[in-house]
Amino acid sequence: MSIGSRIFIALIFLTLGVSFIVTTGTLYYEFQDSKWFSLAVFYSHLFVFFPTFGLVALWAFYIPASVFTDMYWRHTKWGKVRFLLGFLIVAGVSYLIAQALLSGKERSMWELTPQALEQDTGEPAGCDPRLGECLRLPVLTALQTVRRVSQSRTGLSPFARDCAPDPLVQRPTILGDRRFCFATNTLPPRRDTFLTAVECCKSQRRFVEFLSDDHADAGKPSLTGQVHSLLLPLKVFFLLVLLIVGFLLAVRRRSVDTHYEELAGRIERGVLVGAFAMLFWPVMNHAFLQSAAVLYGKSGGSVFRFLGPGFSIAFGAWGLLLLFFFYRRYEKSLEAVGKIAGVVASAVAILKYDTIVDYFVRFAGSGATVVTMAVLGFIGVLALIQLFVGFGGDPKSEAGAGARARVATAAAAAAAVAAGVHEGSESVESVVDPFKQGGSLGDGG
Numbered sequence: 001m002s003i004g005s006r007i008f009i010a011l012i013f014l015t016l017g018v019s020f021i022v023t024t025g026t027l028y029y030e031f032q033d034s035k036w037f038s039l040a041v042f043y044s045h046l047f048v049f050f051p052t053f054g055l056v057a058l059w060a061f062y063i064p065a066s067v068f069t070d071m072y073w074r075h076t077k078w079g080k081v082r083f084l085l086g087f088l089i090v091a092g093v094s095y096l097i098a099q100a101l102l103s104g105k106e107r108s109m110w111e112l113t114p115q116a117l118e119q120d121t122g123e124p125a126g127c128d129p130r131l132g133e134c135l136r137l138p139v140l141t142a143l144q145t146v147r148r149v150s151q152s153r154t155g156l157s158p159f160a161r162d163c164a165p166d167p168l169v170q171r172p173t174i175l176g177d178r179r180f181c182f183a184t185n186t187l188p189p190r191r192d193t194f195l196t197a198v199e200c201c202k203s204q205r206r207f208v209e210f211l212s213d214d215h216a217d218a219g220k221p222s223l224t225g226q227v228h229s230l231l232l233p234l235k236v237f238f239l240l241v242l243l244i245v246g247f248l249l250a251v252r253r254r255s256v257d258t259h260y261e262e263l264a265g266r267i268e269r270g271v272l273v274g275a276f277a278m279l280f281w282p283v284m285n286h287a288f289l290q291s292a293a294v295l296y297g298k299s300g301g302s303v304f305r306f307l308g309p310g311f312s313i314a315f316g317a318w319g320l321l322l323l324f325f326f327y328r329r330y331e332k333s334l335e336a337v338g339k340i341a342g343v344v345a346s347a348v349a350i351l352k353y354d355t356i357v358d359y360f361v362r363f364a365g366s367g368a369t370v371v372t373m374a375v376l377g378f379i380g381v382l383a384l385i386q387l388f389v390g391f392g393g394d395p396k397s398e399a400g401a402g403a404r405a406r407v408a409t410a411a412a413a414a415a416a417v418a419a420g421v422h423e424g425s426e427s428v429e430s431v432v433d434p435f436k437q438g439g440s441l442g443d444g445g
Helices: 003-031 036-042 050-060 062-074 079-102 114-119 139-152 172-176 197-217 223-251 253-259 261-278 280-296 303-329 332-351 353-364 370-389 398-432
Strands: none
Touching (some): 003 036, 003 223, 036 139, 050 223, 050 261, 050 370, 062 079, 062 253, 114 139, 139 197, 223 253, 223 261, 223 303, 261 280, 261 370, 280 303, 280 353
16 A cells, blocks of 8 residues: 555645534633533533544554555546545535534534623523513523433433424323423422423523524624634545445445455455444433423424434444444354355344433433543543554454454444343433432423
């Protein structure tokens, strides 16, 4: 492989990696006195994933990306033209997608300046939420309430109210149930201040309108908002590049074997580590969507929340595609074991996806703590180490194949254990959860 291909990809990936760190660093610099950590974990799919597992994925896919650059440049018919044209198309699509994501009506909390957030006293100004007087809580107060509840229970989905219910499907009585509403209620909870779906949706609309109106009145967003807008195309470019590289690993595998057989072990090791790292993004993404739903409501003007499920499906299919590519070189029996284990793990993840998301809300989303963030960082470091030490030696050997098969089998077992723990904790939560009475959130009055 030519040194030119390595340098080109190194410069591209270095730029992407720096952009990941800069966005989170700007948030800390600007909001260090205004709940920066709470904002970072609430939006963990952006401020936590990219400077941790995003960097791991960049490192893991450095060799595969360099290989395909070199292959198109030296070993593919019309490869230089196809590579340059494809690069420009991906860059252009990344910019267009980024602009579409930035065009939504909903604004993020960190797009307001720290001064605007600190001066916000809710609606009406200075209202007392303990007496049920607030139409909308101050933004930072609502954010802290979401964090405290996330840390005391598993998942926030019971609190998300559908502000546009289907009259042909949903029971009308559900609209009259009173529940804790994060846009206007605070802790400790008082049942006599709980709201119906219609009332809570009204408060959520005021929450969204305040962020949008204040953002417009300020003339420009926060420094973090400006940096995010500038660097978002790079994050989209990163996601698209990984999808494309994963696709090429599957469809051009014979060409890779022919021209770069000596790099096969490093490529496959990077594929496994990179795919593992990227699995955190769709789950963190859905953890954010669940937390956002209790403040913003399920329906609204967020393009990202509309496209979020599609992103998850795309990377789920991408991960399964890489799984089948990864096991293609080994003993047939071990290859079958690895693929079957991967399919089982995927099936369990689909069936219990809500459970997995609930746990990510608590430990890697709005309910995260410094300790859980340190654990995520440690996992990222371990994944990075595997790029250099491997999982079991020569990828062509039976020992190496067996080790990788056990990794896939362990993933399926871990998902099953997580599901079992969730089921076993249901009865405990119904007793200790201060928001429940008689097993129902809607019984309070």
